[in-house]
Amino acid sequence: MRPYRVCVSQPEAHPGPVPIRRPRADQARQVADVLRHQIYDGAYADGLPTEAELAGEFFVSRNTVREALSVLKNEGLIDRGTKVGTHVAVRKYDHGLDALVGLKETFKDYGDVRNEVRAVLHLAAPPAVARKLALEPGAQVVYIERLRYLGELPVSLDLTYLVPDIGEQVIGYPLETNDVFSLIEQVSGQRLGGATFALEAVSADPHSAATLQVPAGSALLMAERLTGLDDGRPVDLEYIRMRGDRITMRGNLVRSDT
Amino acid sequence: MRPYRVCVSQPEAHPGPVPIRRPRADQARQVADVLRHQIYDGAYADGLPTEAELAGEFFVSRNTVREALSVLKNEGLIDRGTKVGTHVAVRKYDHGLDALVGLKETFKDYGDVRNEVRAVLHLAAPPAVARKLALEPGAQVVYIERLRYLGELPVSLDLTYLVPDIGEQVIGYPLETNDVFSLIEQVSGQRLGGATFALEAVSADPHSAATLQVPAGSALLMAERLTGLDDGRPVDLEYIRMRGDRITMRGNLVRSDT
Numbered sequence: 001m002r003p004y005r006v007c008v009s010q011p012e013a014h015p016g017p018v019p020i021r022r023p024r025a026d027q028a029r030q031v032a033d034v035l036r037h038q039i040y041d042g043a044y045a046d047g048l049p050t051e052a053e054l055a056g057e058f059f060v061s062r063n064t065v066r067e068a069l070s071v072l073k074n075e076g077l078i079d080r081g082t083k084v085g086t087h088v089a090v091r092k093y094d095h096g097l098d099a100l101v102g103l104k105e106t107f108k109d110y111g112d113v114r115n116e117v118r119a120v121l122h123l124a125a126p127p128a129v130a131r132k133l134a135l136e137p138g139a140q141v142v143y144i145e146r147l148r149y150l151g152e153l154p155v156s157l158d159l160t161y162l163v164p165d166i167g168e169q170v171i172g173y174p175l176e177t178n179d180v181f182s183l184i185e186q187v188s189g190q191r192l193g194g195a196t197f198a199l200e201a202v203s204a205d206p207h208s209a210a211t212l213q214v215p216a217g218s219a220l221l222m223a224e225r226l227t228g229l230d231d232g233r234p235v236d237l238e239y240i241r242m243r244g245d246r247i248t249m250r251g252n253l254v255r256s257d258t
Numbered sequence: 259m260r261p262y263r264v265c266v267s268q269p270e271a272h273p274g275p276v277p278i279r280r281p282r283a284d285q286a287r288q289v290a291d292v293l294r295h296q297i298y299d300g301a302y303a304d305g306l307p308t309e310a311e312l313a314g315e316f317f318v319s320r321n322t323v324r325e326a327l328s329v330l331k332n333e334g335l336i337d338r339g340t341k342v343g344t345h346v347a348v349r350k351y352d353h354g355l356d357a358l359v360g361l362k363e364t365f366k367d368y369g370d371v372r373n374e375v376r377a378v379l380h381l382a383a384p385p386a387v388a389r390k391l392a393l394e395p396g397a398q399v400v401y402i403e404r405l406r407y408l409g410e411l412p413v414s415l416d417l418t419y420l421v422p423d424i425g426e427q428v429i430g431y432p433l434e435t436n437d438v439f440s441l442i443e444q445v446s447g448q449r450l451g452g453a454t455f456a457l458e459a460v461s462a463d464p465h466s467a468a469t470l471q472v473p474a475g476s477a478l479l480m481a482e483r484l485t486g487l488d489d490g491r492p493v494d495l496e497y498i499r500m501r502g503d504r505i506t507m508r509g510n511l512v513r514s515d516t
Contacts, residue, residue: 022377025465026403030417031384033497037456037482038386040356058384071463097355097457100511119280126289128296145284147470159288177386192513198295199509201459201477201502207283219459219477219502224295225511239291243491244459244477251457253358255450 028067031058035068039077040248048078048086059164071103090245093150096156096252099226100195102179103148103156107226111151115206117175119145129161132226132237142167147211154213155246159239166235181227184236195227201244219244283424286325289316297335298350298506306336306344334503348503351408355509358453358485360437361406361414369409375433377403387419390484400425402433412471413504417497424493425457439485442494446487453462453485459502468503477502 007168031054038044049057054065069086072078079089093110095103104113127137135141139159148156160180161168169187170180185191202222209216220241227236289312306460307315312323327344330336337347351368353361360372378400385395393399399419406414418438420428427445428438444448460480467474477498485494 022379026377029466030401030497033417033482034384034386037497040456043386057386059382074463075460092458097509097511100513101302119284121280124317126292127344128292128301128315133467143288145288159291160371177279194513195511197509197511198352199300199457199479200350200505201479201500202333203461203475203477203502205287205332208287217461217475221459224291230513239288239295242302242459244461246436247458249457251355251455253355253455255358255452255488 017075018071024061024064024067027060027064028071031060031064031068032071034058035072036075036077039072039088044088048088048127050085085101091156092246092248095247096248097249098112100181100192102181104177104179105182107150113179114149115146115176116149117144117146119143120171120175123161125161129237133163133234134162140164142171143181144171146175150246153246155243157208157211157241161237163233163235175221180236184227184229188235193228193230193232195225197223199223199249202241204241208241212241214243214245220248265493272410282319282322282325284327285318285322289318289322289326290329291466292316293330294333294335298347302346306346308343321499342466350504350506351413352508353500353505354451355507358439361434362437363439365408370435372407373404373434374407375402375404377401378433379431381419382457383419387495388434391419391421391492393421400429402429402438403478404433406502411504413501415466415469415499419495421446421493429459438494442485442487447491449488451488453482453483455483457507460499462499466499469498472503479507 043193051062051065054064071228078086080086093105107113122140123136123143125141130137146158170183173183200222202220203219205222223240225238226234228234309320309323313320336344338344353364365371380398381401383397383399388395402418403417428441431441458480460478462476462478464474481498483496484492486492
């Protein structure tokens with residue numbers, strides 16, 4: 001009935017847990033993964049417990065804890081100093097994956113979102129863009145490129161293609177301080193309906209890295225998102241690069257009826 | 259009414275589009291982003307168009323196309339050869355973000371998912387794990403570590419903590435060929451209800467990179483997912499690393515009532 005040799009179990013005779021003999025790197029990853037989300041959840045605002053305390057919590061050796069902390073340090077998530085202990089180095093921000101909201105709405109509890117407008121252009125839509133926006137190839141679209149800041153921190157680089165009738169009106173408003181989503185609703189007189197999105201992890205090319213002020217090769221969350229009005233018409237195609245070290249996407253899943 | 263100088267627009271007098279004068283790297287990124295998703299959508303199964311054709315489609319110079327293709331080549335997405343042209347180098351696989359399904363269910367149209375079971379352990383739950391699973395700190399949990407393959411390709415490394423009553427029964431079944439989700443439903447006699455998840459992009463540490471057979475530092479999609487039964491009881495806490503070069507998460511968003 002049990003096809004696996006349970007590698008190391010707690011012997012019945014021992015009341016307490018026993019050390020687990022697995023490759024230290026495997027154990028360190030396991031510890032690092034739990035700690036990472038503890039950090040995101042704000043558990044260690046005043047600093048992490050000592051190595052000895054963590055070794056006790058995770059029932060692993062101090063060397064394993066040290067290796068786990070080194071993984072998190074290399075990710076830039078924590079700082080370590082011999083005198084000052086281990087502290088959280090960066091704060092991550094939650095971006096909801098359950099509803100269609102702009103960044104300013106999303107981050108309203110964290111601080112002000114402002115946009116550096118890098119380009120506002122009229123463009124002849126390449127065939128792939130035109131098809132997604134249900135336009136003829138070569139149709140004029142409005143292209144907006146924004147580097148988005150939370151306070152002084154660049155968090156997201158957004159490349160936006162808007163259908164011409166909506167786009168023309170949207171660029172009549174201040175793009176530095178408004179979400180494009182709310183402007184689309186304002187100028188169209190319609191609510192947004194829904195969006196399809198594709199999300200992936202990519203390494204930052206040197207140019208994008210420099211723009212987002214991260215080291216080249218840093219992990220980015222990259223989204224393609226096609227948003228439609230309430231009547232189903234697609235109006236907004238975006239390519240969004242978010243800093244992996246700063247943004248966590250959160251959501252809920254429900255078991256489908258299979 | 260228009261606060262932006264629209265940097266370059268199509269002059270009324272010109273019937274066709276005119277070249278756009280922006281930094282070439284900005285334009286190249288713009289082209290690369292559209293091409294990337296064309297590639298994912300399977301548009302170029304027989305190879306990409308020539309540089310000249312792409313320059314025509316995107317209304318940019320051939321140098322800009324070349325730079326865009328070089329970005330995609332550095333990502334490992336395409337191969338380029340002087341004689342053979344430009345071809346798609348890797349296939350990406352879609353993972354749905356709308357419903358709670360296991361990897362085997364998710365990838366059933368792509369091929370067989372098999373799991374290399376790296377560890378099956380009884381563990382005393384660290385406080386953070388215990389809290390999420392609504393157990394007492396130090397309670398025995400079942401820990402399973404699997405490297406998941408689609409055919410011969412490693413795509414995902416999953417670290418799973420199961421509550422003891424469910425976990426004990428789950429490890430009585432072959433883990434190489436079953437999703438843990440379906441086993442949980444089988445042994446509990448209950449449907450899964452829902453899950454909360456947090457998704458981010460991280461750079462692979464050397465050990466995880468070696469395990470997933472990607473270069474160290476490669477971008478990974480990393481998820482923490484806490485899954486409950488239909489009655490709401492949390493039973494399954496997972497830390498999942500997916501290869502960024504192989505998996506795209508896809509979903510739909512609906513505008514919330516704000």
